[in-house]
Amino acid sequence: MADRVYPGPASKPATNGADAAAGGGGGANPAFPATKAQLYNATRPVYRPQPSPRRHKRSFCCSCCLWTTFLVITLIILAAIAGGIFYVLYRPERPTFAVNSLHLSQFNLSATTLTSKLNISVSARNPNKKITYFYDPITISTFSGDIPVGTGSFPAFEHGTKNTTNLKATISTSKQTLDAGDISKLKSKKTLPLTLKLETKVKVKVGGLKTKKVGIRVTCDGIRVSVPAGKSLSKATTSNVDCKVDLRIKIWKWTL
Template identity: 90%
Template sequence: MADRVYPSSKPAANGATAAAAGGGANPSFPANKAQLYNATRPVYRPQPSRRRHKRGCCCCCFLWTTFIVITVVILAAIAGVIFYFLYRPEQPNFAVNSLHLSQFNVSSTTLTSKLNISVSARNPNKKLTYFYDPITISTFSGDIPVGTGSFPAFEHGTKNTTTLKTTISTSKQTLDAGDISKLKSKKTLPLTLKLETKVKVKVGGLKTKKVGIRVTCDGIHVNVPGGKSPSKATTSNVDCKVDLRIKIWKWTL
């Protein structure tokens, strides 16, 4: 009787046999939850940071702005140097020729005064012409105002000296007791003149914008007149200083 051979294990299923035949490349079916989750999960790709992008834009704008400002400053400096060597600009000069105090009455509360003054303005430039607006002139003894007046507008030509004459006065100006006491106690008055106006400059066919100018003249001394004859001031040591009054927004320099 022939011997029968019994297999040692059950035959593998068709799917397992196919998987074995394929070398294990494909997963068994049905797939487990982990395999399904990994198959449908999107691939993560890092996005560029918006903060870094904004920082880069800010830095770039700052660098370009700084470069433009520096370039403008350098060009302005070069233009200024060229202008200076071509035209050699000098500021105008002012001097007090004479001052006569013809009236000076101080009461218990008020002041009445009258001064006749002559001022010369000199333009030392060969190629620059000045155009002055009307000039206001004020007189002070210390910090006490003792009179006001004005000069008319005028054109100041090249290498020219112009003489300006006017009357400075005040009528029954009210002062406090301290100022009245100071004025009554003095026989010789120290005076300061302040001239303020605006001026523009003509260079060839070009004219600049108007710029404020202030002239301050110190060192004037005059005797208080005792009678009807006016007193002549001493003006030999008068020093007149010219300052530009440049206004930037709300500030005046």
Template identity: 55%
Template sequence: MTDRVFPSSKPATNGTAPAANGTFPATKSQLYGTTRPAYRPQPHHRRRHSRSCWCSCCLWFTLTIILLLLLVAITGAIFYVVYRPHRPSFSVTSLKLSYLNVTSSSTLNSKLDLNINAKNPNKKLVFIYNPVTISILSNDINIGDGTVPSFVHGKKNTTLLKATITSSGRELDSESVATLKTGMKSNKGLPLKIKLETKVKAKMGGIKTPKIGIRVSCDGIKATVPSGKTAVTASTSNAKCKVDIRIKVWKWTF
């Protein structure tokens, strides 16, 4: 009796043997992945090191600035307690107007004699002044300039400053001419303002401070323009002087 052959229950695989245990052959990506090493980003040690150095420098710089400011504040406090510094004061004692006229060609000629008292109220400080520039204005129009030589202002001392203020042939615009002529004809007198500007340093024994700018403004002065050759004394009873300290930092002045 012959054996009967039955067909296989599994489909043909076009000449390829089926995978054992029901698994499939590996894909290309799997094959490549087995030989290519995994990408691992490397840490940037140089960047971290430079960043930490920069942070350290900023920290030390900030601490140094704070320390310097603290030392300056302590030094200033000690200086104030020991010396009790006060700024100098100024007062106008007399102002005489010899002449003030505006010519037909709009030029100004003037002459004034000014006396100012400078007072140093400090017991332990000596002031050393640079030459002082003086300007006299009327309604913000400059009518004369002068100077006072440099001088040393002793402790608890009052120094008289004398100056001759002049203007010769200064050209004025039409508006300034009209303003000056109106003031010259006024019964109340011509309003005048005095400005002094210089630099000063303080001396404490053998120690000298850096030079500091100082500006003095005196207003409340009235003057009558003389009609002849006799000088007229201006009214200075209401004159008040204000002293401003001017500190220059780089390009700015405070």
């Protein structure tokens, strides 16, 4: 009968360390003592933190703000330079207006209505040597305080350089309805304080360049006229009249 062979202690599976020592490091597991590179797998790529996308957005916004600010400042500087050159070359001045005379020939009040007639003469002066104005028809409104007492108009005209133009018109109203309070105010006054408001649009010509039409308002304060008795003519005092010229520029829905 054949002898049976029993496996001895040498046939037992070796431990990881023993196998590595016996086999000369042929196994996948590192030998002990292991280095840090072996423990943490030196072949793995090094982790590098990625920048937050918010930082990119912030830097982009900052760059846009800086470039926009730089562009705006550059445009302002260029506009200032161009304005300075224009002023030196042309010395622009606003036109001036003055009330030469005003006569009140009719002023009739009833219990609820007003009928009036005024003859007015206004001079417009262009002090510029190289700038010409082109006026549309000018509407005239007359007020005593805040009570309207007549309307009229001047025709359109060209205002040449270094020129003074005299404008004449009749301002009137016929049976204009007023409330009892306004009628009472007008009846109580023997001398009326009047305000003239002239409104139109004007185009400016500088050399060979013409601008678009711009709104203009002229307000003349300080006129005082006596209420005429019957059909007599009453002449207004205009020596202290001050006429102020304002541009009326419309931006969207607002008029400045």
